Amino acid sequence: MKKFGLVLVGLVVVLPVLVGVADAGEATRRLVPAMFVLGDSTLDVGNNNHLKGQGVPRADKPFFGIDFPGGAMSTGRFSNGYNIADFIAKYLGFDRSPVAYLALKSRNYLIPGAMDRGVSFASAGAGILDSTNAGKNIPLSQQVRYMASTKAAMEAAKGTRKVSKLLADSFFLLGIGSNDIILSTAKTPGDIAALFTFLVSNYTVAITDLYGMGARNLGIINVGPVGCVPLVRVVNATGACNDGMNRLAMVLAAKIKSAVASLATSLPGLSYSLGDSFAFFQPIFANPQASGFLSVDTACCGSGRLGAEGVCMRNSRLCGNRDAYMFWDWVHSTQRVAELGAQALFQDGPAQVTAPISFKQLALLACKTCSMMTD
Numbered sequence: 001m002k003k004f005g006l007v008l009v010g011l012v013v014v015l016p017v018l019v020g021v022a023d024a025g026e027a028t029r030r031l032v033p034a035m036f037v038l039g040d041s042t043l044d045v046g047n048n049n050h051l052k053g054q055g056v057p058r059a060d061k062p063f064f065g066i067d068f069p070g071g072a073m074s075t076g077r078f079s080n081g082y083n084i085a086d087f088i089a090k091y092l093g094f095d096r097s098p099v100a101y102l103a104l105k106s107r108n109y110l111i112p113g114a115m116d117r118g119v120s121f122a123s124a125g126a127g128i129l130d131s132t133n134a135g136k137n138i139p140l141s142q143q144v145r146y147m148a149s150t151k152a153a154m155e156a157a158k159g160t161r162k163v164s165k166l167l168a169d170s171f172f173l174l175g176i177g178s179n180d181i182i183l184s185t186a187k188t189p190g191d192i193a194a195l196f197t198f199l200v201s202n203y204t205v206a207i208t209d210l211y212g213m214g215a216r217n218l219g220i221i222n223v224g225p226v227g228c229v230p231l232v233r234v235v236n237a238t239g240a241c242n243d244g245m246n247r248l249a250m251v252l253a254a255k256i257k258s259a260v261a262s263l264a265t266s267l268p269g270l271s272y273s274l275g276d277s278f279a280f281f282q283p284i285f286a287n288p289q290a291s292g293f294l295s296v297d298t299a300c301c302g303s304g305r306l307g308a309e310g311v312c313m314r315n316s317r318l319c320g321n322r323d324a325y326m327f328w329d330w331v332h333s334t335q336r337v338a339e340l341g342a343q344a345l346f347q348d349g350p351a352q353v354t355a356p357i358s359f360k361q362l363a364l365l366a367c368k369t370c371s372m373m374t375d
Contacts, residue, residue, distance in 0.1 A: 025330075028255075030094065031364065032170055034166055036170060036171075036172050036173070037085050037098060037121060037122050038111070038172070038176070038297060039126070039173050039176045040141075040175065040176050040178065040179055041057065041078045041083065041237065041331075042123060043122035044087060044123055045076055045083070045100050045122070046099075046100035047097075047124075048076065048124045049100075051123075055226065056125075058076070059076050059077055061074055061313060063067070063301050065079075066081070067080045068079050078329070079332060079333035079335050082335050086338070088173060091363075093170060098118035098119050100120050101119050101121045103190075104119060110153060111153055115158060118170060118171075119150055121146050121147060126138055126140060126176060126179065127179040130139050130142075131182055132179050140176055141202065144209050147213060148209070154166075163214075167214035168215075169366055169367065170215070170217065171362070173208075174206075174220050177222075177249075178223055183332075199252060200252075203256055208263065214337055217271050217362055218270065220273065220275065221271060221277065222256055222275055224253075225241065225246045225278060225282070227241045227242035227249065228242075229239050230299045230302070230327055234305055249278075250278060253276070257274055257355070266320040271357075272356075273354045274346070274356070275352060280344060292324070293321070293326050294324040294325070294366050295325045296310075298325070300319040301316050301317070301318050301319070306330075311329065311330070312328070312330075322335070322336070
């Protein structure tokens with residue numbers, strides 16, 4: 001079975017729409033001046049379409065984008081429409097995710113784009129480790145370097161003071177790690193321990209480097225139950241989740257949570273919000289109908305058993321009601337799941353699944369001089 005670009009959307013939950021926040025069709029006043037995105041295919045909005053070479057995962061053909069506004073179009077998103085980065089951007093007051101870094105570079109529009117709304121460096125198939133899907137994506141370390149070069153170009157054009165304020169007030173979104181778990185070959189306790197050491201070390205280095213560039217507001221989508229994506233389920237004769245893989249993901253999520261909390265105590269002014277993906281998925285998988293899903297194990301677009309024995313393409317089997325499916329293809333979520341996930345990230349109160357604050361609270365902290373949302 002051919003594998004590529006394996007990443008799972010982080011969050012699923014049905015919660016009330018927040019008053020004062022943009023819904024799926026409209027933007028409101030911006031809460032932050034810009035948004036910078038680093039991560040994998042759950043957040044990619046077209047970077048991989050600009051990468052050359054065999055085996056690069058690209059969402060550049062039908063049926064990807066079939067529900068994207070303006071008609072069916074393949075936008076580089078691994079979704080039937082918007083992805084979670086788009087919906088998070090909407091909650092922040094933008095119309096959609098910032099444009100992909102490589103797309104801005106190709107149009108010679110990097111500096112205006114970055115200053116106006118930010119940049120997305122996310123790349124399908126990327127991992128925390130450079131060795132994950134090596135040569136077929138932009139790994140986290142390279143995404144951070146692209147951010148550094150973008151900052152330097154912005155400063156050369158607009159001045160250090162203006163760029164420093166922009167970055168300090170901006171929202172940095174980070175979602176990565178699932179590919180490292182899915183593709184890991186670590187089996188022995190020693191190898192697994194070494195894997196976690198490398199993953200957490202690289203993760204903290206990336207955050208520290210971003211902080212050094214001026215990032216102060218970090219929204220994190222933590223690793224979720226990747227053992228439940230159709231591509232993994234189909235290997236099991238019963239179609240059940242891979243519990244061993246989920247345990248590894250859970251351990252990584254806990255270690256990232258601890259590492260980020262520790263960083264926040266040593267990096268003055270760093271604020272963060274971390275979403276617990278497992279807290280969402282477990283009740284949804286247990287009772288799909290309660291959340292409006294008819295299927296949580298089968299790809300809407302694909303072929304073979306569970307729709308997971310072939311990539312989504314023009315001649316694939318396509319489900320009729322895409323909103324009733326959790327998974328769009330053999331790994332990635334549908335647009336509806338992305339929307340509900342973003343909604344959950346911004347939810348405050350008893351149902352809050354972020355710590356220590358919600359994405360909404362983080363955005364309000366970032367926007368010290370902007371108009372506050374009204375509840």
